[in-house]
Amino acid sequence: MNQQQKSKLGGRRAFMKNGTLILSAAAAAPATLLAADKPADKPAGVRVALVTDLHYADKPPGGSRHYRKTLGKLDEAAKQFEQEQPQMLVELGDLIDAADSVETESRYLQTINRPFSAICKDRHYVLGNHCVDTLKKEEFLGAVEQPKSYYSFDRGGFHFIVLDSCFRSDGQPYQRKNFKWTDANIPAAELEWLAADLKSNDKPTIVFAHQRLDVSNHHGVKNNAAVRQIFEDSGKVLAVFQGHSHRNELKEIGGIHYCTLVAMVEGGEQATNAYTLLDVQPDSTLKITGFRNQNSYLWEPQA
Template sequence: MPKTNRRKFVLASLTVLALPRRGSTAEQPGLRFGLVTDAHYADYETLGNRHYRESLTKMRECVESMNQQGAQFLVDLGDFNDGARKPAEEDALRYLSEIEAQFARFAGPRYHVLGNHNMDALSKTQVLGQIKNTGIDPELSYFSFDRGGRRFLVLDACFRSDGAPYDRGDFHWTDANIPAQELQWIQEQLEDSPHPVIVFIHQLLDGSGNIFVENAAEVRKVLEDSGKVLAVFQGHHHSGSYRELEGIHYYTLRAMVEGSGPENSSYALVDVQPDRIVVKGYRRAVDQTISSQQP
């Protein structure tokens, strides 16, 4: 796989990620799924550019679009709800229930990644009890599923550096970690998978600093050493980004909550093809577009 500085980046309406040959990718059929992140839904007044209440309408449009486009499943990349203003528990649960009701209008399997704001005012147990991850034990905050000849890993970096899970705001958002037990589970999932792998996570893995997982380099090494990981899809960083490291593509989707009106929503349709991944952005997501070509 050529290094990033040998790639040509051009504006386009799609993001095309050229894939190395990993596992049996070339023998697999195409696969299509939807992505959304950082809805931050709550019954709050607008703060800065975050229009919390509007995410309910934006999510409805996203789900309707994914149903129309034939997405085979839909993934929320975290910060689905928001409790940063410390609402009463009953209100925090109501916000989560209301946005989940819109997400549940999707006609196929649906999955959630936990983000830091999910646990501003609630415990992980409460959050997991209010949402649905299709076919997954409701007690699990990280899990895997196989579909269309690929394995998908849903990760949870909402743990403090002392190993404690995020709980009702008892954490700092910059202290995000993949604990040893989860890292071992990731390695086992990669070793056992007969398929190429795609990863979903909220906090970023492709660097270091406040918005990244504290032990991101350690996690990346496990992903890289497997030789099976095609791409990592992330949220958390509201402006979005894209980076390729050691043959793995890291795509960060723009946040749904930023900006007023449907034109300022953000969600994506991902087509996984035998030799490439194509991410089609909707609304503001189309503004962050890249074409990746091998020399």
């Protein structure tokens, strides 16, 4: 990273901490008390609940994926989030698993979205490849009452971007089993929108995605180098949170944190659950508290 990039990004650096240690600290001083530690006249930042790859389906397990168990795991996460009081809830894609018919896939979505939507009024859905395996995008979005598949919004002095990589290389959207899951792309129109959105925004920015923007393997968006270049040119993106590959992974590219979160669907026991609380603090410190199998991190701006 050159000096200009360091200047743009405020010299941010990452501090990784073991998930257990963070959680032990949280147990001693609950995250709900963090805002109380701040003077009353200062902003409290933004608290975001994050989940990914729930893959809910009413069908037997497939390998390590226990589709029906997701309901119980989500219930556990909901109880934790109720204590922590996040301002918003984001799921990073693959809320449901694939089905052979529109009727069945719609039923999966209705079943899982009922408890999911009860967690928080301010919620956001990132489209995953399984979300639109049989359903069209407009069908999925209509069912969850979200107008667009990619968009941006502001909360608490920060800018947030939701991306949609469920497009084929020829620009056609995923739907009705018309795609290969390894052919994920952000089309030209969305790239143009992204660049313009970041240019018009003057706030530190966090991005939510499903397919990965930091790898060139089959879990990665094919044109993710172009996406990263837009991020880096803006000098505003703090971090990208993504799912899709079902495991903990963290990369820093061009001064930006790319954090891959663990799938909730993996494993048949509650102990294999995974969900996350993100605290975006006023000075752009990002505290990621992972529960169960999710790692925790602390990223602080350099003094």
